[in-house]
Amino acid sequence: MKQFTSVNDVEDIKELVEAALALKKSPYAHQELGKNKTLGLVFLNPSLRTRLSTQKAALNLGMNVMVMNMDKEGWALETRDGVVMNGTTVEHIREAAAVMGQYCDVLGLRSFPKLVNREEDYNEEFFNKFISFCGVPVVSLESATRHPLQSLADLVTIKETWKGSKKPKVVLAWAPHIKALPQAVPNSFSEWMCQAQEEGILDFTIVQPVGYELSTDFTSGANISHNIDEALADADYIYVKNWSSYKQYGKVLPFPEGWMITNERLKVTNDAKVMHCLPVRRDLELSSEVLDGPNSLVIQEAGNRLWAAQAVLKAVLETL
Amino acid sequence: MKQFTSVNDVEDIKELVEAALALKKSPYAHQELGKNKTLGLVFLNPSLRTRLSTQKAALNLGMNVMVMNMDKEGWALETRDGVVMNGTTVEHIREAAAVMGQYCDVLGLRSFPKLVNREEDYNEEFFNKFISFCGVPVVSLESATRHPLQSLADLVTIKETWKGSKKPKVVLAWAPHIKALPQAVPNSFSEWMCQAQEEGILDFTIVQPVGYELSTDFTSGANISHNIDEALADADYIYVKNWSSYKQYGKVLPFPEGWMITNERLKVTNDAKVMHCLPVRRDLELSSEVLDGPNSLVIQEAGNRLWAAQAVLKAVLETL
Amino acid sequence: MKQFTSVNDVEDIKELVEAALALKKSPYAHQELGKNKTLGLVFLNPSLRTRLSTQKAALNLGMNVMVMNMDKEGWALETRDGVVMNGTTVEHIREAAAVMGQYCDVLGLRSFPKLVNREEDYNEEFFNKFISFCGVPVVSLESATRHPLQSLADLVTIKETWKGSKKPKVVLAWAPHIKALPQAVPNSFSEWMCQAQEEGILDFTIVQPVGYELSTDFTSGANISHNIDEALADADYIYVKNWSSYKQYGKVLPFPEGWMITNERLKVTNDAKVMHCLPVRRDLELSSEVLDGPNSLVIQEAGNRLWAAQAVLKAVLETL
Structure with a gap:
């Protein structure tokens, strides 16, 4: 390379x-x-x-x-x-x-x-x-x-932990934040997951509030959703990440309440593993109960x- | 360990x-x-x-x-x-x-x-x-x-330099400063010296102005004094260090004149070696004549x- | 050493x-x-x-x-x-x-x-x-x-690149800048070139506007000029560098227009190689056309x- x-x-x-x-x-x-x-x-x-x-x-x-x-x-x-x-x-x-x-x-x-x-x-x-x-x-x-080193580590973590016989459903879920963050991590994650989907490794969905859609240059083939309840259904992996708007570039837009992933939200999933690239703001981006619970992969993911x-x-x- | x-x-x-x-x-x-x-x-x-x-x-x-x-x-x-x-x-x-x-x-x-x-x-x-x-x-x-790495180096330095047949008398002597410094170094030094005293390696005295007494959690067994003339008598090692008050926490309190160790002050000692963890403010904490004289161990101590x-x-x- | x-x-x-x-x-x-x-x-x-x-x-x-x-x-x-x-x-x-x-x-x-x-x-x-x-x-x-490590690298670069049969003519040429820079690099370069000249390795000239003369402690034996046209004639190497005044210490003095080395200026030289210790402010100290052209040695010089x-x-x- x-x-x-x-x-x-x-x-x-x-x-x-x-x-x-x-x-x-x-x-x-x-x-x-x-x-x-x-x-x-x-x-x-x-x-x-x-x-x-x-x-x-x-x-x-x-x-x-x-x-x-x-x-x-x-x-x-x-x-x-x-x-x-x-x-x-x-x-x-x-x-x-x-x-x-x-x-x-x-x-x-x-x-x-x-x-x-x-x-x-x-x-x-x-x-x-x-x-x-x-x-x-x-x-x-x-x-x-x-941020391709992050995305490769993410794919390694999914590969390492997935024991199912079918292809896992991976959901990139936008998360709240108080600052305007880059789109680098979600762009890159999406690009890698789209490639992995193309190679038959997994199925890939992105869910975000209206206005937070990523550039289509990075999302080719992804299932795009604005409804977090529907998107998380039967998910095997949830990749939690905030980003600022691409359309209204760099802006923090209003978003519907209840976007943060909690144990309650995990109920509709297939006991989904939860990932985050870190650093994570607890109980703003992602709830402490999830981070400290058995579904969190964040430390293993960082190790990878x-x-x-x-x-x-x-x-x-x-x-x- | x-x-x-x-x-x-x-x-x-x-x-x-x-x-x-x-x-x-x-x-x-x-x-x-x-x-x-x-x-x-x-x-x-x-x-x-x-x-x-x-x-x-x-x-x-x-x-x-x-x-x-x-x-x-x-x-x-x-x-x-x-x-x-x-x-x-x-x-x-x-x-x-x-x-x-x-x-x-x-x-x-x-x-x-x-x-x-x-x-x-x-x-x-x-x-x-x-x-x-x-x-x-x-x-x-x-x-x-x-600051236990410092205290261990201090004990190594005492062990390395002590050639006497009796147990050395080690005195931790508070020193003036213009800033409020932590108690970490003196706490730790005291804790290690108390342990060394318990094991029969040395005798340990702490001297400080009224109000500067360390937490008793770190000074068990030490001879505590407020009179620098008495404390230094027959000392083999003087460990010079400033710290802020533990009782009036973090405060710089008034103190009697003449606390700084000088060659004159060394006369009552047993030709005491002088130690300091560094950095040292010359002629405020410790006199230049001592630092540059034959009794100073500060560079050897830092090397250890x-x-x-x-x-x-x-x-x-x-x-x- | x-x-x-x-x-x-x-x-x-x-x-x-x-x-x-x-x-x-x-x-x-x-x-x-x-x-x-x-x-x-x-x-x-x-x-x-x-x-x-x-x-x-x-x-x-x-x-x-x-x-x-x-x-x-x-x-x-x-x-x-x-x-x-x-x-x-x-x-x-x-x-x-x-x-x-x-x-x-x-x-x-x-x-x-x-x-x-x-x-x-x-x-x-x-x-x-x-x-x-x-x-x-x-x-x-x-x-x-x-800055003797720089000067040694400069001499290495001259030695490595000079293929002529006669001694090369090396010219240290003052260059414009907006800030007051130290004389360390030109002092040192001059000192090394004077030594090299004494050993018959090269001929050495310094050219600078009036008021920018270096301390004579560093320029013994150098040919000193204030006329850039004359100084560059038949030069094999031009060492471009700004410095502030030694005489009016640390000052940026007025200087004649046209001191910057350009391709036009190179015409009077012996197809001179151009050196600079970097960092260089393009088109202020030295023209981009020279830096990007075949006469520039600056990257090789930095490598050395x-x-x-x-x-x-x-x-x-x-x-x-």
Whole structure:
């Protein structure tokens, strides 16, 4: 794999999921692969799970890791061409990315959307320019519109826990929040689940209040609903996540009461497992009783971030 | 050792001190023990000595280390149960601690007191919840009320330098400061010295101005004094440290002039060695002439932080 | 090499350049040298290239690396003796440096000038005190007046790229900027080029507007010019860099129009290669057309920071 920025970079998602589960059984089996290889992790935004899990994944593979918190340790980067840089930006992405590529064999990059201008965010200008200028493989640690390491970990978790004989019903359920959050996690989850549905792995439904529909670029083939009662019926997995509006870009819109998943809501499901990418605001996004109960997979899911990252880094290392 | 948060977690302090001194002689003798084991260092407050010494200790043991500065890189954590998280906290300690436990084999944690509400600080709610939720051994990097890695290094330093035939007289002497500092270091030092006194290793005295008495939970068996002239007589070691009042919690109270240790003050001692955990404000807490003179152990003491941390991590690794 | 703070610490610059180029061919040939040795990187100011390249250099040599961002993670340090520390400084450099020396075998240090008081900056008080108190070899990661790792990488780049039969003409050309920048990079570059000129490696010219002359302590033997047209004639290398005035210390003075290097300006040169230490403000310091054209060496030059740092660390490790 030469880069990992979306499900489209993956040749065979089943194979990648199997690779992650194999690494979970034998974490240190490939330490020669990463010997003398350096992973640079570039964060333009804060990170807990992604940083720790990716760093650990690289160490498991024998790599060295250098972390760069650009928001604090670094510089404001210019992305536009043809401007005289006499303002606040101190370095152009052309130089900054190319230089990091000189010191690292693989780069991980995190850059959130600003949620102001939809076209600008969905362009992924920063991400794409960084990739084209750095000269080494890039692994997304979450971009403006996608978080593929999270989605791979989610699929690994479903694969690992599903013991039924039929295809599981997976529901992505919008959840309340007080802040305007990016669509990166739900976009990416939807994109991966649509691909998994196409490959006959599962059935996929998205449910959200009116106005919160995701871009159709990420939801091809998904069953789209606005009725949470209907959507959750017979669900095997509920993937809980807030996001701000795509249509009224970056806005927090009014929504019907009672969207939060509780034990009561689980009754209509097939004893559904509940997932969330974390961090989660308890009793706002998701009820404590569910998080602390037997249906929650959130910690196991977070743990699988490690094996997802390790499978991706292994696939990248194999092409170096 | 399954956790290291106070002297009570240590089965045999003499043995642990000997282990530290043995590691000082053979720092790299146990690198197989830490192979493929990861130490996560979680700082909710800044750190210099503790971070570097613990990181180096882990590297000496062959471990990987991941540092997490939560005050800057991370999140405001919620510790209360049953609250709707629609305020400033973005993640609950239940999830945050559990997730870190997924990526690390051992966790180190630093969390200072707020010095506002005594009961809240002395509850050690944050620390205890973190330990119970993370699922892996935890080493204290200083909590609201204790700093056991410092105290162990202090005991190692006394053991290493004492050449007399009788038991040394160790005096913990309060020192002036302009800020309200926690009681963690003196609480912990006192607790360790009381234990050492009980085991016949040394005699222990605490001297402080009226109003600065520590909680009796940490001083059982210590000789308590308010007269610095008397307390220092024939002392072999003076452990200099400021702390704010425990009784008038977190307050800086008036104190008699002349509390600072100077060469003049050393005259009544048995040529006492002078210790301080650092950082030290020169000529406010402790005179420059003492710090720069032959009686000061402060740099050697700081150096021993490494071997204390390595002995603790080794003991923890042996239980994994 | 017992320290690396200026060209004067280097016995033989040709040999050091050759060592860097040899390491570029065999990066991992000396991993036993750094085994169980720890490099501490202490930053009082932000760093991208220097941090990553030095960290990678140490890893290539088998060392462990601990990074300390003192501006954010640490403390305000006192450097003066004989002051009662009852103000904003929380630790004296005497203790802070000595303690870091306890945990690290080699220390790297970055500390920028304040550009307020020339004598204070050019004293290098902080740097010199740190070196004298820490007790281990120190590698400069840029001080108030010098950046020798950059200069060594620059000389390596010239040596690596020069294919002519005569000595190349190297021109250090002042460039416009909107901020007051230190003289550390040009001082250091000049000092190294003057030494290289003395050894018959190259011819060296400095060109700057009136008022921007560097301290003669760093320019001995250089051809000094104020006329950019004349200075660039037949140049083989142009080293572009802004700096603030040394004479009117730290000031940004008026300068003649047309100082920026463009393709048009390159016409009078011997198809000169263009260098810059980065970060560079495009179309303010240096034109985009040059940076993106075939004459630019800036990325290769940044890449060579790694081999320069590795050659220096190797030479230091050989003396431990």
